[in-house]
Amino acid sequence: xxxxxxxxxxxxxxxxxxxxxxxxxxxxxxxxxxxxxxxxxxxxxxxxxxxxxxxxxxxxxxxxxxxxxxxxxxxxxxxxxxxxxxxxxxxxxxxxxxxxxxxxxxxxxxxxxxxxxxxxxxxxxxxxxxxxxxxxxxxxxxxxxxxxxxxxxxxxxxxxxxxxxxxxxxxxxxxxxxxxxxxxxxxxxxxxxxxxxxxxxxxxxxxxxxxxxxxxxxxxxxxxxxxxxxxxxxxxxxxx
Ligand code: SAM
Numbered sequence: 001x002x003x004x005x006x007x008x009x010x011x012x013x014x015x016x017x018x019x020x021x022x023x024x025x026x027x028x029x030x031x032x033x034x035x036x037x038x039x040x041x042x043x044x045x046x047x048x049x050x051x052x053x054x055x056x057x058x059x060x061x062x063x064x065x066x067x068x069x070x071x072x073x074x075x076x077x078x079x080x081x082x083x084x085x086x087x088x089x090x091x092x093x094x095x096x097x098x099x100x101x102x103x104x105x106x107x108x109x110x111x112x113x114x115x116x117x118x119x120x121x122x123x124x125x126x127x128x129x130x131x132x133x134x135x136x137x138x139x140x141x142x143x144x145x146x147x148x149x150x151x152x153x154x155x156x157x158x159x160x161x162x163x164x165x166x167x168x169x170x171x172x173x174x175x176x177x178x179x180x181x182x183x184x185x186x187x188x189x190x191x192x193x194x195x196x197x198x199x200x201x202x203x204x205x206x207x208x209x210x211x212x213x214x215x216x217x218x219x220x221x222x223x224x225x226x227x228x229x230x231x232x233x234x235x236x237x238x239x240x
Contacts, residue, residue, distance in 0.1 A: 013137050021091060021135075025066075028092065039231075053077060054077075059081070060084050063135065067096030074107075088113050115141045117148070144217045162210070162230050181194045214235060
C-alpha cells in the first residue's frame with residue numbers, strides 16, 4: 001500500500017474519517033452544540049482546568065479541528081506562550097485557523113497526522129487531543145508521539161467519548177443510534193457521518209483500557225475523570 005504498512009481496513013478507516021470531516025467542517029461547531037446540548041463546552045472547560053497551563057506555556061492541540069481548545073489556550077498562555085493547532089484534515093484546520101485569526105491571534109496551524117508529529121521531543125508543557133483519538137487508526141502510535149513531545153513534568157490530556165454508566169445505557173443507545181443520525185440528516189443533511197460518529201464511539205476503548213494504553217505509551221500517574229456519567233472521560237497522564 002502507499003502507506004507501506006497499512007492494511008486495506010486501516011486505509012478504509014482513514015479515508016472514511018477524511019470524508020466525514022471534509023463533509024462536516026463548515027457545520028461542525030453548530031452540530032457540536034446541538035448534539036451535545038452545549039455540554040461539549042463544559043467538558044472542554046474541565047479539560048482546560050486540568051491542563052495546568054500558565055502564562056508563557058507551550059501547548060500542542062492534536063486533532064484540534066475548529067480550535068475550541070486552542071482558542072482557550074491562546075488566552076491562557078498569552079503573547080509569551082505558544083499554541084500550535086494541528087489537524088490531519090485541511091477543511092477542519094482552515095476553520096480552526098480562521099477562527100483564531102478572527103479572535104485576534106496569530107496562529108501556528110500545521111496539517112499533520114497525530115500518529116507522526118513533526119515536532120521535537122521534550123518540547124511542550126501540555127498536549128491535548130479532544131474527540132480526536134477515536135478517529136486515529138494507530139492509537140498506540142499516537143499516544144507514544146504525544147508522550148515523546150511533552151517535556152518531563154508535562155502532561156497529555158485525552159478528552160474522548162467513553163463508556164457510560166450502566167443505568168444510563170438504554171437512554172444513551174436510543175439517543176446515539178436512533179436520534180443522532182436523524183439530527184445529522186435534518187441539520188447537516190448528512191446522516192452517514194453521524195452514523196459513523198455513533199459507531200466510532202462504540203468501538204473506542206473504555207476508561208480502564210485507555211488508561212492502560214496511556215501507561216503503555218510511557219505516561220505516568222494516569223488518571224481519568226468521568227464526565228456526564230461517562231458519556232465522556234478526560235484522561236490525564238504525565239511524563240516524569
Ligand atoms: N478537537 C476538536 C474539538 O474538540 O472540537 C475537533 C474534534 S473532531 C470530532 C475530530 C478531529 O480529528 C477532526 O478535525 C479530524 O480531522 C481529526 N483527525 C482525525 N484523524 C486524525 C489524525 N490521524 N491525526 C490528526 N487529526 C485527525
